[in-house]
Amino acid sequence: MPHRLRSVLSAVLTALACLLLPFGALSAWAAYGLADTGRYVTTMAPLAENPYVQDAIADNVGAGIVHAVDVGPLEGTVNHFVQDAVHSFTRTEAFRAAWDTANRATHEAVLHALRNDRRTYGGYGGEGAVTIDLAPVTAQVKRQLTADHVPLASHIPVAHTEVAVLPAQDLVPLRKGFRVLEVAGFWLPVTAGVLAVAGIALAVRRRRAITATALGTALGGALLGVALMIARRLTLADLPPGVSAPAAGAVYDALTATLRTVSWLLLALGLAVALGMWVTDRYGRAGRSRRASAVPGPSPLPAPTRARV
DSSP states (O other): OOHHHHHHHHHHHHHHHHHHHHHHHHHHHIIIIITOHHHHHHHHGGGGGOHHHHHHHHHHHHHHHHHHSOOGGGHHHHHHHHHHHHHHHTTSHHHHHHHHHHHHHHHHHHHHHHTTOOSOBTTBOSSSOEEEEOHHHHHHHHHHHHHTTOTTGGGOOOOOOEEEEEOGGGHHHHHHHHHHHHHHHHHHHHHHHHHHHHHHHHOSSHHHHHHHHHHHHHHHHHHHHHHHHHHHHHHHHTOOTTOOHHHHHHHHHHHTHHHHHHHHHHHHHHHHHHHHHHHHHHHHHHHHHHHHHHSOOOOOOOOOOOOOO
């Protein structure tokens, strides 16, 4: 194959590999990180101790309890007791257990719906909306309030309250996207790796190809990190009314922590390899120059002498 054609093909393959790398990291994170219930629950568990998340949950649960109980003229007093009790409850081990249970139930219900599992799970029974039942959480709060002797706590209704977490009309497009994501989560990183190796193998100057691949990897990691920051800003700027921005930011940061780590690793690895190639190339040239200068050249021939007559 002509050297010019090899160089062109190597450049194209390297560019494609560097382009696919951040998308491969994103799809793999979504397919194998977010789509795994155990990892999701483990990722969300520390948020039960985050003060912003605790306050947001306490405010919403407390307002719901006060609204559910007809307290008449005692509304102000009861609201004060309920808010204090609910905030206190969010600092307990029972709340952390309820938090993990709710996250696990929600995640499993969404996964069953996206994978089109016909078995009834939670609030999902085929083509209907995905819902979760808040009755167990309400029951735990009621027990806590009753133990704290909050007025009218024993009258709090513990009904099966289903909250929709995935509307029925969104299921069909989300299922298609989820199937594509599951396939891309494996094949995009593999394709990026194969293209990178092929580009280096075809290169006429492989050291230069390795350096270009490393710099492209670093650039992909940097762009991934920037995209995460932009997405965070857009997400927090478009929150529904009544949603706590600090709490939503804490949830976003927890979910994307692994992806941010991957972006930093790609950046660091790419720069390290590129720097290593530059250093070895520079010192290699210097060594070759010293060896060349140390080799003695051919001795000059003596000038011809003229014979005297």
